[in-house]
Amino acid sequence: MSATLTHDGVAAVEVHGGDHHNDHGHGKPGIMHYLWNTDHKMIALQFLWSATFFLLFGGAMALAMRWQLAFPGHPIPVIGHLLPHGVVNDEGAIIPSGYNVLVTMHGTILVFFVAMPLLIGVFGNFLIPLKIGAGDMAFPALNELSYWLFALSGVIMLSSFWVPGGAPGTGWTAYAPLSSVAAYNQTPMGQTLWCAALFVNGLSSITGAVNYITTVITMRAPGMTMFRLPLPVWAIFLTAILLILAIPVLSAAAALIIFDLNFGTTFYRPSGYGQPLLWQHLFWFFGHPEVYILILPAMGLTSEILAVFSRKPVFGYKAMVWAMIAIGFLGFVVWGHHMYVSGMNLTLSAAFSVSTMVIAVPSAIKTFNWMGTIWRGSIHYTVPMAFSVAFVSMFVIGGLSGIFMASTPVDLFVHHTYFIVAHFHYVLFGGSMFAIFAAIYFWFPKMSGRMFNNTLGWIHFWMTFVFFNLTFFPMHNLGLGGMMRRIADPTVYDCLKQLQPLNVVCTIGAMGLGLATLPFVWNIVWSMRNGPKAPANPWNSTTLEWTVSHPIPHGNFAVTPTVYHGPYEYSVPGLVKDYLPQNEKAPAHITLEAH
Amino acid sequence: MIMTFLRAILNKRIPSRLLTGLIFLSSLLIAGGSFAEERNGNVYGLPPCVTTTGMQIDAVIKIIFWLTLVVFILTQGTYIYYLIAYRRRPGVPAHYSHGNNTLEIIWTTAPTLVFLALAIYGDRLWEDIHRPAPESALTIDVSSYQFGWQFRYPGISGQLAPMDVRKINPQNPFGTDPSNPKTAQDVITTDLVIPVGRPVHVLLHARDVIHSFYVPEFRLYQDCVPGRTIGWVWFQATQTGDFQLACNQLCGTGHYNMKAPIKIVSEGEFQKWLTTRQQKNAGTLSAPTSAPSPAKAATLTAPTPGNTL
Numbered sequence: 001m002s003a004t005l006t007h008d009g010v011a012a013v014e015v016h017g018g019d020h021h022n023d024h025g026h027g028k029p030g031i032m033h034y035l036w037n038t039d040h041k042m043i044a045l046q047f048l049w050s051a052t053f054f055l056l057f058g059g060a061m062a063l064a065m066r067w068q069l070a071f072p073g074h075p076i077p078v079i080g081h082l083l084p085h086g087v088v089n090d091e092g093a094i095i096p097s098g099y100n101v102l103v104t105m106h107g108t109i110l111v112f113f114v115a116m117p118l119l120i121g122v123f124g125n126f127l128i129p130l131k132i133g134a135g136d137m138a139f140p141a142l143n144e145l146s147y148w149l150f151a152l153s154g155v156i157m158l159s160s161f162w163v164p165g166g167a168p169g170t171g172w173t174a175y176a177p178l179s180s181v182a183a184y185n186q187t188p189m190g191q192t193l194w195c196a197a198l199f200v201n202g203l204s205s206i207t208g209a210v211n212y213i214t215t216v217i218t219m220r221a222p223g224m225t226m227f228r229l230p231l232p233v234w235a236i237f238l239t240a241i242l243l244i245l246a247i248p249v250l251s252a253a254a255a256l257i258i259f260d261l262n263f264g265t266t267f268y269r270p271s272g273y274g275q276p277l278l279w280q281h282l283f284w285f286f287g288h289p290e291v292y293i294l295i296l297p298a299m300g301l302t303s304e305i306l307a308v309f310s311r312k313p314v315f316g317y318k319a320m321v322w323a324m325i326a327i328g329f330l331g332f333v334v335w336g337h338h339m340y341v342s343g344m345n346l347t348l349s350a351a352f353s354v355s356t357m358v359i360a361v362p363s364a365i366k367t368f369n370w371m372g373t374i375w376r377g378s379i380h381y382t383v384p385m386a387f388s389v390a391f392v393s394m395f396v397i398g399g400l401s402g403i404f405m406a407s408t409p410v411d412l413f414v415h416h417t418y419f420i421v422a423h424f425h426y427v428l429f430g431g432s433m434f435a436i437f438a439a440i441y442f443w444f445p446k447m448s449g450r451m452f453n454n455t456l457g458w459i460h461f462w463m464t465f466v467f468f469n470l471t472f473f474p475m476h477n478l479g480l481g482g483m484m485r486r487i488a489d490p491t492v493y494d495c496l497k498q499l500q501p502l503n504v505v506c507t508i509g510a511m512g513l514g515l516a517t518l519p520f521v522w523n524i525v526w527s528m529r530n531g532p533k534a535p536a537n538p539w540n541s542t543t544l545e546w547t548v549s550h551p552i553p554h555g556n557f558a559v560t561p562t563v564y565h566g567p568y569e570y571s572v573p574g575l576v577k578d579y580l581p582q583n584e585k586a587p588a589h590i591t592l593e594a595h
Numbered sequence: 596m597i598m599t600f601l602r603a604i605l606n607k608r609i610p611s612r613l614l615t616g617l618i619f620l621s622s623l624l625i626a627g628g629s630f631a632e633e634r635n636g637n638v639y640g641l642p643p644c645v646t647t648t649g650m651q652i653d654a655v656i657k658i659i660f661w662l663t664l665v666v667f668i669l670t671q672g673t674y675i676y677y678l679i680a681y682r683r684r685p686g687v688p689a690h691y692s693h694g695n696n697t698l699e700i701i702w703t704t705a706p707t708l709v710f711l712a713l714a715i716y717g718d719r720l721w722e723d724i725h726r727p728a729p730e731s732a733l734t735i736d737v738s739s740y741q742f743g744w745q746f747r748y749p750g751i752s753g754q755l756a757p758m759d760v761r762k763i764n765p766q767n768p769f770g771t772d773p774s775n776p777k778t779a780q781d782v783i784t785t786d787l788v789i790p791v792g793r794p795v796h797v798l799l800h801a802r803d804v805i806h807s808f809y810v811p812e813f814r815l816y817q818d819c820v821p822g823r824t825i826g827w828v829w830f831q832a833t834q835t836g837d838f839q840l841a842c843n844q845l846c847g848t849g850h851y852n853m854k855a856p857i858k859i860v861s862e863g864e865f866q867k868w869l870t871t872r873q874q875k876n877a878g879t880l881s882a883p884t885s886a887p888s889p890a891k892a893a894t895l896t897a898p899t900p901g902n903t904l
Contacts (some may be wrong), residue, residue, distance in 0.1 A: 097848040171845045177821060178804040178846060184741065185847065270760075270822020276805055277820065310681070316694035319703075341807075343820040346725050346827065350718040357710035364706040365699070371674055372698070376690035378683045389678060396670050400663040403710075407659060407717035409652045409724060413814040416807070416843045482642045482811025484843045487851035493839055495642055495811060571689040578688065595693035 038140035039554050040125045045447065046147050047121030048440075050154065051114050052521065058109035061102045063514050066471075068094040070500075070507035072489040086166035097186075099488035100169025105157075107172030108194070111294070112201050113154055115428065118436045119297040120205070120243070121150065124212050124236045126447060130545035131230045133221025133563065133583075135555040138214040142207050149204035157197035160190040168194045171486060173287070176268030176279035180260035188261045195254035195261075202251040209240035209247075216240075221544070223563035227321070227595075228582070230543045230567040231314060232439075234321050235300025238328045239293050245332070246289035253282035280342055284335035292331040294428060295395075296324055298435030299366055302388045304568075305442050306370055308541050309385035310377030311578050313568040316369040317595045323362035323369075330359040340411045349408055356406040363399055367392065378571070378578075382539075383457035387438030390465050394430025398423055401476065416486075419479025425472045437464070440524065445538045449550030450531030456523040463516035470509030474502045542581045543567050566595045642811045645838070645859065646830045648724045649814035655720060659713065728829035732794035735787070738769055739799075739806035739819045742849030744840060745769075746787050750780025751873040760822055763802055770800075782872040787840055787857045790865035791832045799825040809843035810857065818844055832859045 037043065064083070067076050073093050076083070080092025087098030094102070125143065129136055137143045160167040165187040170179040174194070182188035216229070216237045229237075257279070259265040266272020268279050307314045314320060336344060336352030370392045379385070401423040404410050414420065437460070444452050481499045483490055490496040490503065536549040544561055561583040569580040574590050586592055644653055681689075728734075734755055736747035747769055749755045756777035763770035771778040789795045799808055801819040808828065809816045817828050842853035860868070 096851050100845065100848065100850070103845070169845075169848070175805055175844070181804075184804050276822065311683075311689040313691070313693045315692070316699050319694065319699045341816050342805075342818045343823060343825050346721070350721055353718055353721070354711070354714045357714040358707070360710050361703060361707050365703055367670065368698070368702040369694070371670070371677060372694065374674075374677050374681060376692070377677075377681045378687060378689040379678065379681050380683045393671060393674060396667070396674075400667055403663055403713065404656065404659055407655060407713060408721040409655050409717050410659065412724070412816050413649075413652055413656070413811070415816045416809070417811075480641050484809065484841055486845045489851050492852050493841060493854065495839065571691045573691050593691065593693045 036144060038136070038144050040129050040137050040140070040143060041447070041552060043143055043147050044122045044126035047117045047125065047150070048447075050147075050151060051117040051122065052524075054109050054113040054117075054154065056517065056521070058106050058114055059514060059517060061106040061109070063510055064094060065099065065102045065106065066507040066510040068099055068488060069490060070504045072491055084161060084166075086161070094488070096488040097169055100171075100486070101167045103486050104169050104171050104174075104194075105167055108157065108198075110428075111172060111290070112198065113150075113157070115294045115432050115436070116205065117150060118440075119294065119301075119432065120208060120212075120236060120239060121147070123232065123297060123301060123439055123443070124208065124240070126443065127230075127232055127545065128212055128215055128236060129219070130446075130548070130552070130556060131233050131543050132216060132219060132224055133544050133557060133561045134215060134219040135557065137211045138219060139211050143211050146204045146208040146211065149200055149207065153197045153199075153201035153204060156193055156200060160193040160197070163189040163193065165190050173283060174257065174279075175283075176257065176260070176276050177270070177274075180257045180268040180279070182261055192258050192261050195258045198254045199251050202247040202254075205243045205247050209243040212236060212240040213244070221561050221563055224582075227318065228563055228566050230300075231303040231317070231320055232297065232300040235296045235298075235303075235324060238324050239296045242289045242293050242296070242328055242331065246286045246293070249282055250286035250290075253279060253286070256282075277339075277343060280339055281335070284338045285332075287338065288335040289328075289331045291424075291427075292327050294432050296327065298391065298432045299324065301439040301442075302391045302435045303366075303370065303373070304543070305384050305388040305438050306373045306392075307568045307570060308442075308539050309380045309382060309388070310374045311380070311570045312373055312377040313566075313570055313593075313595060314369070315372030315375070316365075317566065317568065319365055320369055323365045326362040327359065330355060330362070334359050337406060337411075340408050341415050353406060353408045357403075360399065360403065360406070363395075367396055367399070382441075383452070383454065383461055384438045384442035386458075386461045386465075387434045387441065390461075391431060391434040391438065394426050394434060394468070398426030398431055401426065414479055416484060417479035418475040418483045418485055421485050422472050422475035422479060425475070429472070430468060434464075437461075437520065442539070443545075444524065444527070445534030446545055446550070446552075448528045448531065449534055450527055450529075451534045451538065452523050452527040452531055456519040460516055460520040460523065463512060463519070467509045467512030467516055471506050471513055472509070474505050474509075478502055478506070540577070540579050542569055542579050544582055547581060547583055565592055568595075644812060644814060645832050645834050645836065646813045646815070647833060648830055649812070650833075651720055651724070652814040655717060658716075662709075662713075725827050727827075728796035729794050732796040732829055733790065734796045734798065735789075736769060737787075737797045737799050737808060737819070738802060739808070739842065739853075740768070740802040741804065741847050742842070742853040744785065744787070744842075744853070744855035746784045746855075748782040748784065748869060748872070750777060750782060751877045752777055752780055756781050760800065760824055763800065763821075765802075768802055780873070780876050782869065782876060784872070785855060787855055788865060788868055789832060789857070789859055790862045791835050791859050793862060794829055794831045796826075796829040799828060804846050805844050806842045806846050806853070807844035809841045810838060811841075812838050816843060835859045835861060 064076060075092035076088065076094065080088055083092070087094060087101055089095050168174070168179065168185065168187045168191040170185055170191065178184050179191055185191055216233060256267040260267055260269060266274040268274045268276055270276060303314050303320055334352060334356045336348055337356040340349040401419065405414055405420060405423065441452055441457055478499055481496070483496050483499055491500060534550065537546040547561065548556060563582045564585045565582065567582055569592060571578045572580055572586070572590060572592065580586060641653065644650055734749065736755055736758065738745045738747065745768065747755060754777060756771045756775050758770040760770055771781065797808065799817060799819040801821040803821060805818050805820055807816060807818045813830055815828070815830060817825055819825060836859050838857040838859070840855040840857050842850060846853065
């Protein structure tokens with residue numbers, strides 16, 4: 001840890017203690033203000049803009065793939081010629097190796113450069129200090145370092161497109177020995193950069209996670225007990241713990257691929273007494289907690305938004321917290337369900353099937369509690385609420401399709417088909433991305449001090465909801481029809497030719513989904529500067545971030561707030577207003593129900 | 596529930612915007628559905644199932660399908676009902692409640708029991724599917740490489756030449772022992788020909804990277820791992836026909852087209868085919884073993900580097 005870091009850490013604690021004369025980041029914003037700024041709110045915006053760029057980039061790759069699957073070998077209209085030659089041929093049609101590159105980079109970018117930074121980088125940074133009543137993160141400089149490590153990893157990842165051999169085409173799972181032997185993948189440099197990017201990205205996640213955990217444990221405002229924490233904070237706190245335990249495993253495994261590719265080691269190569277399955281065990285030991293890293297924060301954000309717009313306390317707050325803790329624990333003992341048919345010991349597959357079925361229980365508990373939250377509520381339909389409502393519905397579909405694959409014999413049939421593609425897009429897009437959209441709209445007034453455009457928001461919601469289902473629901477049928485994932489041209493198989501109309505339907509949906517993103521991006525970019533000024537608490541919310549008005553000063557709270565009760569006291573009988581902020585004491589005649 | 600919904604529509608309690616959205620959505624689904632239906636026989640169902648284990652797997656799929664369908668309708672139905680019934684109405688405040696512990700216990704216990712039952716039910720079939728192949732099974736060595744398949748059948752002696760995965764290399768793609776007389780007898784093909792009604796035991800090998808043995812009509816997926824023999828896969832076809840073996844594990848540029856024809860034929864036809872091939876091999880045996888026939892040499896040479904475009 002550098003001296004600056006210690007200094008900043010101490011400075012932040014001083015701010016928390018009531019000293020607000022720390023002025024770094026103030027004054028006329030120069031270019032350095034945007035490049036190196038230790039304010040958690042600014043870092044959240046840095047993550048937001050970077051991830052939005054990657055969202056458009058990774059999304060465009062998905063559209064190119066969908067075009068190829070619907071119309072194999074046909075040149076991509078208009079933009080086909082603009083794509084790099086590793087991806088398309090002279091006519092502008094996608095070549096199979098290029099398709100593999102798209103598959104790989106779409107997955108990698110959406111997981112590591114869109115979903116993680118949006119959920120953890122944006123909302124972890126923005127919400128944790130504001131919601132727990134702290135001035136900033138425990139280590140503000142480390143926080144900014146986390147962003148720049150993330151940015152660096154993005155640059156390394158994208159640079160793989162321009163090295164000899166091009167970007168890797170081994171899938172985001174990069175199974176060895178395809179990924180670890182140059183003669184097999186033909187892209188040793190691209191694959192090395194891919195591994196290096198994930199290594200640096202991992203450092204970013206770990207530095208971020210250390211910060212979040214320290215901040216939540218040590219910097220909560222007086223009265224903010226752990227069981228008074230808003231659920232997004234709980235979710236991101238638990239996610240940070242998962243990150244610290246899971247990410248180093250991926251980093252180590254990726255380093256071994258770099259050694260295998262460049263320095264002649266044979267960790268994953270059987271001819272040198274290595275083990276191909278070692279990579280899968282290491283990757284999925286990271287990869288399964290990663291799935292929950294991507295959904296836990298989304299669950300936390302959704303829980304809060306549902307409560308706010310139902311004007312009701314979260315149903316079963318403690319059950320929600322314990323369910324998330326259970327998911328965190330169980331998340332580390334289910335990785336083998338990605339490997340039922342990998343050549344792993346068969347009894348081990350059976351055991352992983354049991355743990356996998358069990359991990360569905362906490363998710364079911366959460367679903368029932370979400371339904372309990374809206375039950376007898378007074379639901380106010382806004383854009384963030386619409387996305388949160390849709391999140392629950394889509395998450396249920398993703399959860400139910402997961403049961404098929406959790407069953408070992410069924411996995412013999414549906415493994416690596418479009419059924420799994422449908423499943424994880426329902427969880428990661430219908431789940432995580434819907435929650436991200438909801439959260440961006442919900443906290444936009446606090447982030448920017450302005451309101452977003454409601455009409456554009458509704459257009460975005462309905463287009464996303466309709467086209468999302470049009471894109472991904474038919475994929476269940478494609479998968480049960482036997483269509484393999486990651487094949488550049490399904491029509492080479494006789495049994496898949498009849499499914500081609502469904503592929504066209506999916507592609508039409510995907511194009512609509514791509515268009516749906518435009519009003520969203522335009523909305524946040526335009527409204528950030530030009531939207532109508534937002535009141536301090538536009539949604540009549542109870543949590544602490546809504547008690548500060550825009551522009552939120554460096555150090556956040558003029559006076560450190562004191563917390564008197566749990567986070568979601570809505571519609572308390574006997575009160576004039578239908579919400580009781582966490583820093584307001586309930587009048588003496590009112591008894592709050594224990595939660 | 597439907598009645599409540601209809602009444603809600605009649606009383607105009609449902610915002611017309613929501614209603615329009617629902618109608619639009621359902622008409623889109625119906626239109627999409629009929630569009631696909633009119634051109635295809637089997638877009639909605641599973642592909643035909645032609646193995647005994649496949650039928651057992653289909654039975655599990657059906658059980659999970661009906662179970663999840665019921666849960667889907669109950670949860671989504673209740674959810675949509677709540678969303679409509681509890682929308683904001685003037686003068687109707689939200690109910691103040693932090694939850695209910697009895698409910699929490701019920702909806703923790705019930706899914707746990709259902710999920711554990713499903714896991715046990717599935718795992719029992721999993722164990723059954725993977726019981727050792729019967730003695731009567733026909734053993735075929737399946738060898739996968741970037742980007743194709745080769746199959747090795749027993750020669751005239753009725754037994755496969757022994758192999759060792761550590762000996763697999765471009766010169767010796769099956770890892771067999773050239774000094775063993777059975778090696779030259781082995782029948783090597785690029786089609787997977789199997790008899791109907793008889794257990795077939797496949798020994799799965801990969802020469803370079805991980806491939807997978809995937810046949811949707813068999814309801815069968817298994818990775819082929821380099822450096823190992825996967826010896827637990829066997830199946831029994833229930834009908835004759837032509838199918839395709841697919842690699843379903845991303846294995847490089849030509850992955851998408853790494854397929855092989857599967858011919859399921861009658862026992863008689865199979866015997867005729869195999870005997871012809873065996874005798875052809877035995878015929879070449881009379882020639883000096885140091886110079887195998889050109890045809891034989893061709894099948895044994897290292898695979899060409901894959902299907903380019």
